[in-house]
Amino acid sequence: MIEAASRVILSTYTLPPDKLEKAIHLSHWRAALYFGGVAWTILILWALVRWGLGERIGRWASSITPKPWLQGFLVGPVWLVILALIDLPEETVSHAVSLHYGLSVQRWPGWFSDWGVSSLLLILFGTLAFTCVYALMRRSHRHWWIWLWLLTIPVEVAGIFAVPVFIDPLFNHFSPLEKTDPALVAQLERVVARGGIDIPPSRMFLMDASTKSTGVNAYVTGFGASKRVVVWDTTLKLASIDEILFIYGHEQGHYVLRHIVKGLLFSLLLFLIFYWIAFRLLRRLVGCRWSPWRIRSLDDWASVGLVLLVMTLLSFIAEPMGNAFSRRIEHQADVYGQEVIHGLVADPQQVAVVDFQRLGEIWLENPSPNRFVEWWTYTHPSTSERLKFAANYDPWSEGKEPRYFRSEVRNGITLAPSQNHGNHSIRTARFPIRRVGFFPRRSRNSSFPENR
Ligand SMILES: [Zn+2]
Numbered sequence: 001m002i003e004a005a006s007r008v009i010l011s012t013y014t015l016p017p018d019k020l021e022k023a024i025h026l027s028h029w030r031a032a033l034y035f036g037g038v039a040w041t042i043l044i045l046w047a048l049v050r051w052g053l054g055e056r057i058g059r060w061a062s063s064i065t066p067k068p069w070l071q072g073f074l075v076g077p078v079w080l081v082i083l084a085l086i087d088l089p090e091e092t093v094s095h096a097v098s099l100h101y102g103l104s105v106q107r108w109p110g111w112f113s114d115w116g117v118s119s120l121l122l123i124l125f126g127t128l129a130f131t132c133v134y135a136l137m138r139r140s141h142r143h144w145w146i147w148l149w150l151l152t153i154p155v156e157v158a159g160i161f162a163v164p165v166f167i168d169p170l171f172n173h174f175s176p177l178e179k180t181d182p183a184l185v186a187q188l189e190r191v192v193a194r195g196g197i198d199i200p201p202s203r204m205f206l207m208d209a210s211t212k213s214t215g216v217n218a219y220v221t222g223f224g225a226s227k228r229v230v231v232w233d234t235t236l237k238l239a240s241i242d243e244i245l246f247i248y249g250h251e252q253g254h255y256v257l258r259h260i261v262k263g264l265l266f267s268l269l270l271f272l273i274f275y276w277i278a279f280r281l282l283r284r285l286v287g288c289r290w291s292p293w294r295i296r297s298l299d300d301w302a303s304v305g306l307v308l309l310v311m312t313l314l315s316f317i318a319e320p321m322g323n324a325f326s327r328r329i330e331h332q333a334d335v336y337g338q339e340v341i342h343g344l345v346a347d348p349q350q351v352a353v354v355d356f357q358r359l360g361e362i363w364l365e366n367p368s369p370n371r372f373v374e375w376w377t378y379t380h381p382s383t384s385e386r387l388k389f390a391a392n393y394d395p396w397s398e399g400k401e402p403r404y405f406r407s408e409v410r411n412g413i414t415l416a417p418s419q420n421h422g423n424h425s426i427r428t429a430r431f432p433i434r435r436v437g438f439f440p441r442r443s444r445n446s447s448f449p450e451n452r
Pocket residue numbers: 250251254330333436437438439
């Protein structure tokens with residue numbers, strides 16, 4: 001009786017008036033920066049292409065070397081520097097906004113050095129990508145997009161494997177959680193055991209997010225030997241152990257429910273469709289009689305600007321599809337997170353609700369975001385939706401079966417989730433995963449490019 005009376009679960013995400021005002025303004029800034037940034041990029045690229053810059057750069061490259069593949073190493077970097085500079089104003093304003101609202105604590109020199117590093121990576125990998133794309137275009141005018149797609153598969157897999165090992169340490173420091181917080185590892189291992197899986201403590205890392213951000217987060221990344229769970233150090237300071245277990249349980253859900261593989265397959269499907277659309281669109285744009293672009297053929301290096309323009313446009317259009325998929329798997333991970341901590345914490349509903357409330361306040365999440373902006377840009381369901389679901393999700397008290405831990409109700413004992421048979425050793429995982437965080441970071445500008 002007493003327990004029931006004292007157990008009042010908040011079911012609506014709300015903010016105190018001062019934070020609410022900030023959160024609403026911040027969501028306006030984010031939407032304006034995102035849509036404005038894309039419009040700006042498209043406009044400037046279009047103007048440069050229309051002005052014939054592609055042809056000038058192409059001519060300059062061919063005056064230096066007659067070999068088309070070598071020309072790519074001149075044309076690619078020039079266009080990618082231009083692209084980085086086009087995006088710079090939006091990224092700068094985004095960082096200023098993050099500083100203003102207290103979400104970032106990174107000073108400008110450090111921010112510019114991060115921007116420099118990520119721009120260098122863009123130039124390096126972008127140039128390699130262009131060299132491959134144009135080599136394929138020269139070899140097969142009609143089928144280059146299929147070859148490109150086949151090449152994308154191993155590149156995506158290798159990229160997902162390499163990012164946590166080679167790229168992430170360029171931006172943040174990671175230390176084994178076992179060394180920094182062995183007590184927490186012991187707690188997390190309880191969640192691992194209940195999930196019936198095998199995530200050794202050596203795969204858990206702490207990231208020094210506090211040098212750059214005031215936010216709280218965690219994510220899963222890598223695959224095979226590089227697969228790992230990363231917890232931001234800010235999380236340890238700002239959330240209770242039970243709340244961390246829920247955040248971690250959500251991450252474990254991404255592991256167990258194979259979200260990284262599903263995400264990869266989904267993105268490869270999108271790539272296939274969009275490469276085909278790009279192929280048709282570019283052929284039409286370059287081939288038409290009134291073509292203002294001064295581009296002889298698509299495999300001519302003069303077309304790079306036009307290819308970048310079409311890519312920007314298509315990835316903008318792909319955004320709502322990718323995000324709808326992302327919101328779906330994030331919801332599944334929320335359900336799993338709440339189920340996996342059942343029996344480990346006193347009140348899973350309460351823990352999840354407090355978590356969402358706390359993180360919403362820290363990240364200044366708007367309680368009632370614009371529906372269109374949410375549909376187009378949100379990688380996670382809104383905080384209001386997540387909190388409302390968590391507050392009402394209690395299959396055990398209603399005598400219903402939990403979604404992922406079905407065997408529990410029948411046997412009264414804890415077993416691995418029914419659809420997985422405990423077969424998820426991360427040591428033997430064969431499929432790549434994408435990074436899937438607990439909380440969204442929607443700003444395109446970010447000191448944490450992996451969370452874009
Ligand atoms: Zn997640």
